[in-house]
Amino acid sequence: MNNLTTKQKILEASIRLFNWNDVANVRLQQIADETGISVGNLAYHFKNKEAIVSAVYENLFEEFSQILSTYLTSPKLTDFDVQMEQYHRFFSKYKFYLIDLFEIERSYPVIMERWRECIGKMLLQIRKRLDYYVNRGILQPEPAPGVYDTLTNSIWTTIVFWVPQQVLKDKPVDETVFKQTAWAHISPYFTPKGLSEFALEVQPFILS
Amino acid sequence: MKRAFSMPPELYAKMLDELSNLFFTEKLGLDSDMNFYRNDFWLTDTAVIDMLLLRKGAWEINLLFAHHKTPLKFLSRRITSHSCPKRARIMAFYMRRLAAKDQRGTLSLDINDLNLTLN
Numbered sequence: 099m100n101n102l103t104t105k106q107k108i109l110e111a112s113i114r115l116f117n118w119n120d121v122a123n124v125r126l127q128q129i130a131d132e133t134g135i136s137v138g139n140l141a142y143h144f145k146n147k148e149a150i151v152s153a154v155y156e157n158l159f160e161e162f163s164q165i166l167s168t169y170l171t172s173p174k175l176t177d178f179d180v181q182m183e184q185y186h187r188f189f190s191k192y193k194f195y196l197i198d199l200f201e202i203e204r205s206y207p208v209i210m211e212r213w214r215e216c217i218g219k220m221l222l223q224i225r226k227r228l229d230y231y232v233n234r235g236i237l238q239p240e241p242a243p244g245v246y247d248t249l250t251n252s253i254w255t256t257i258v259f260w261v262p263q264q265v266l267k268d269k270p271v272d273e274t275v276f277k278q279t280a281w282a283h284i285s286p287y288f289t290p291k292g293l294s295e296f297a298l299e300v301q302p303f304i305l306s
Numbered sequence: 307m308k309r310a311f312s313m314p315p316e317l318y319a320k321m322l323d324e325l326s327n328l329f330f331t332e333k334l335g336l337d338s339d340m341n342f343y344r345n346d347f348w349l350t351d352t353a354v355i356d357m358l359l360l361r362k363g364a365w366e367i368n369l370l371f372a373h374h375k376t377p378l379k380f381l382s383r384r385i386t387s388h389s390c391p392k393r394a395r396i397m398a399f400y401m402r403r404l405a406a407k408d409q410r411g412t413l414s415l416d417i418n419d420l421n422l423t424l425n
Binding site: 159169170173208212215218219222223226227229230233234 | 309310312315318319322323325326329330
């Protein structure tokens with residue numbers, strides 16, 4: 099933490115405050131207090147709150163792109179497990195994304211547009227991953243047209259909204275439960291080969 | 307906020323398809339795939355051309371072996387290097403004579419065999 103630059107410290111403090119309150123309710127004074135600097139110093143680094151919000155989202159999109167870039171780095175099922183782990187870390191860090199979804203849409207249309215683009219890519223990746231698993235013979239061919247589109251949406255909903263619903267229920271945001279919930283959508287469609295690969299390579303990994 | 311690079315969803319989907327295909331199309335090579343490199347008997351029937359290239363401050367002697375019937379079948383090999391250009395030139399001359407099948411250099415290439423199109 100001590101090695102962070104003042105700019106990074108401000109952004110970290112802003113993320114913490116956005117998670118506790120929400121973007122609209124956080125004032126510059128609070129950010130300055132949380133960072134441990136004066137408002138004047140804060141204004142030196144970011145001219146207004148809009149600049150801070152933009153910088154926070156810039157970081158957020160950068161991290162999200164990093165996760166997207168890990169798509170299919172290995173042909174194994176563990177590849178998706180690793181990506182899920184990253185999604186969990188991401189959505190736990192940026193809990194405010196859901197609280198502020200509608201506020202962002204109204205006040206920051208550019209951010210909302212980029213957010214939609216990222217979500218679109220994420221959905222496409224999940225759908226293509228299912229196709230890939232079918233080609234590899236570890237997932238059954240689509241039982242009826244559209245089934246895997248629905249499955250994609252279910253997996254996506256779990257990945258994106260699992261953390262906020264746990265917070266809402268005042269339950270721990272446990273990574274193991276998160277991954278088990280996401281895999282639970284796919285596992286009924288595994289072929290025997292897929293089941294054995296899952297049992298051998300993914301399950302021990304989840305539990306560890 | 308700066309505008310990020312973006313691509314149409316259809317193109318992104320196509321890209322992901324290609325990425326998935328890599329795991330089916332990209333296979334480990336066989337040992338026999340490198341035979342063309344090991345079985346270099348054809349080098350005996352080649353015209354040899356010496357080349358001097360200045361690389362990292364030294365004159366590198368390269369010999370270019372081109373088949374006298376099908377000149378597009380050629381291979382370039384680095385032999386040695388010298389810091390003195392004169393010595394490198396002499397060395398290249400003798401290297402070429404040593405490597406060529408006919409030491410007088412009668413085995414030559416015909417430019418027409420290359421079927422060059424100048425468009």
